[in-house]
Amino acid sequence: MSEPTGAARRRGPFQVGDQVQLTDPKGRHYTFTLEAGKSFHTHKGAFPHDELIGAPEGSVVRTTGNVAYLALRPLLPDYVLSMPRGAAVVYPKDAGQILAMADIFPGARVVEAGVGSGSLSSFVLRAIGDQGMLHSYERRADFAEIATQNVERYFGGPHPAWQLTVGDLQDNLSDTDVDRVILDMLAPWECLDAVSKALVPGGILCAYVATTTQLARTVEAIREHGTFNEPSAWETMVRTWHVEGLAVRPDHRMIGHTGFLLTSRRLADGVEPPLRRRRPAKGAYGEDYASANREQASAQSGKADESGGEGTEPPATDV
Numbered sequence: 001m002s003e004p005t006g007a008a009r010r011r012g013p014f015q016v017g018d019q020v021q022l023t024d025p026k027g028r029h030y031t032f033t034l035e036a037g038k039s040f041h042t043h044k045g046a047f048p049h050d051e052l053i054g055a056p057e058g059s060v061v062r063t064t065g066n067v068a069y070l071a072l073r074p075l076l077p078d079y080v081l082s083m084p085r086g087a088a089v090v091y092p093k094d095a096g097q098i099l100a101m102a103d104i105f106p107g108a109r110v111v112e113a114g115v116g117s118g119s120l121s122s123f124v125l126r127a128i129g130d131q132g133m134l135h136s137y138e139r140r141a142d143f144a145e146i147a148t149q150n151v152e153r154y155f156g157g158p159h160p161a162w163q164l165t166v167g168d169l170q171d172n173l174s175d176t177d178v179d180r181v182i183l184d185m186l187a188p189w190e191c192l193d194a195v196s197k198a199l200v201p202g203g204i205l206c207a208y209v210a211t212t213t214q215l216a217r218t219v220e221a222i223r224e225h226g227t228f229n230e231p232s233a234w235e236t237m238v239r240t241w242h243v244e245g246l247a248v249r250p251d252h253r254m255i256g257h258t259g260f261l262l263t264s265r266r267l268a269d270g271v272e273p274p275l276r277r278r279r280p281a282k283g284a285y286g287e288d289y290a291s292a293n294r295e296q297a298s299a300q301s302g303k304a305d306e307s308g309g310e311g312t313e314p315p316a317t318d319v
Helices: 076-082 092-101 119-128 141-155 188-198 212-225 287-307
Strands: 019-023 029-033 039-042 045-048 059-062 068-072 109-113 133-138 162-166 178-183 199-209 232-234 241-244 247-250 260-265
Touching (some): 029 039, 029 076, 076 092, 076 141, 092 199, 092 260, 109 119, 109 188, 119 133, 119 141, 133 141, 141 162, 178 188, 188 199
Parallel strands (some): 109 133, 109 178, 133 162, 178 199
Antiparallel strands (some): 019 029, 019 068, 039 045, 059 068, 199 260, 241 247
């Protein structure tokens, strides 16, 4: 049985072509690719790559300036933050939330719109494995080229589960029986028809947006579409801590807002989503929303009267 794609590059002694991450005494990272006969140079001296080739991961090398560097393979979160960029990368904290909250599983069939620099694609490909399918769509050819180079550099070559299409998702999506769809784009609400047709019942739509206006419009569009359940929206912030003896305190810097995430699940065909019971604050919706909801509430109240059911409460409205 062959190893999963990229697994051989994640263990064992360092080999030519491996990515190496050096950590200096101040905790700063330097990443480079091992090449026979070459040297790594810093302002603190240099050392030959050959000194690491064949050495176990976790070795310490010293430069000609007698400065010690710890040598390890970069973790995927380290790699995506240091790799060449076309578009901004999806930060590891958000990628981790997407993998967990969108329930990306081995063998999953996933569609991604907005490949950017290939950060999220790398996380998803490692999660679904060689037996899964990731079909990514990217409008810009230059971003697609950078993403391809970054993904192939990490996995050591093309990944068998990845297909990349240059073009708009809503114009080119032909995949069916898709388990998960991830939208990292400016206007995800424009793709809901195409996404709804592609997703299996129970499949998950996950959108990643940067602003509150994008978040609001996406959530409302999902509610109005009628083929998804009530979406959930959130953001994550990461704060590291300084721990040294009795000096235990939060660090002065943190990874704050990068974007909003929301998820929603595809309903079975022909099923209407249950009416929301939560009452929003007065003024949360304009007159268009108020009129539509009054008509909906009146129609449902009339149906309840015709049925003659005792103790049936009229549905809650949004106004």
